[in-house]
Amino acid sequence: MSTDFIRQFRSQPQHRWYSPLLVVVLTAVFYGVGLIIQFGGFLVWALIVIDGGNGDFDSLAETxxxxxxxxxIVNGLITVILMWPAAELATRIVYRRWFWSMISVGRGPSYSGAVGRGLRWGLLGRYMLLGLPVWGIAAVVLIVFSPGAMGDLTSGVQWDGRVAAMLVAVFLLVPFQAAAEEVIFRGLAMNVIGSWLKHPAWAVLIPVPFFVFGHLYDLPGLIDVGIFAVIVGVLTLYTNGLEVGMAFHIVNNIFALGLGVLSGADMNATSGPAIETVISISVPIVFAVLVVLDTRRRQRTEESREERGNRKANQQTNSDLPTTTRVCTVGRAHDHREPRA
Known part of the structure; x- marks a missing residue:
């Protein structure tokens, strides 16, 4: 398992021992500014609504x-999304490059070393396709064995403007919200730790408590989130990029929030039935197995393609050599005949 991904900060020409710490501080500052702007926007919107006689401030604040x-939903998702641009600006100031270019790593020209390659869109889509059936099966199992957890989903969905609007918000904002969490907790955090500590286990494990306690669940729920964080962290190292975590996180959150909206479940709940926790823990494990199998299959395919290409090149080279050799040999034999005695 390569450590190239978590050593990107350390490999930068501008890197100093304190540079990652400066990135963290600036990210926090920019994030705070973003939250202030968001809150200011809410105040302006609330005043407009209240002035129109459509509610009072306290009720709007509660929503x-x-x-x-x-x-x-919109406010909560945007609050998380703001972390991403904060990290981008901080990285740009300290390392003179956007964090976007560090989302994945690959080999440079002539295998000169690992270089940042940005988001690999093909892999992102591939991993989302791997995650969709896993969560689809999990949702069916959940409906069958814990129908109460799905609220009204088993008896029919009550469609109205509120449900439609919330679903639109989920599908539009969740991809950015999930990606932002991966950028912060698997991208930024793992690179900060990887710039100071060499063993990759530290980069995977140290961010876990921060990720876990950013979620308001009961103990089983927090354990579930912790297992998720460890698995995604390991997969990030295994695939040398954030695409795998982004893909699974997006699918996971769309299913969770989307089914919650459709079923009328309590979206503020911090606990749930044991079957939900078991399924939620099982899903990332199954997904990880699929990612490993898929990666190995693709690697074997690429190696076979390279071998065929090398054999073809060697055959082409060898087919040219005999003609040249025969000409040279005959020429030498003709030019260097022994004189008669």
Missing amino acids: MVDFNTLNG
């Missing part, structure tokens, strides 16, 4: 933290 409302 902003209630995931059962459109305001709450």
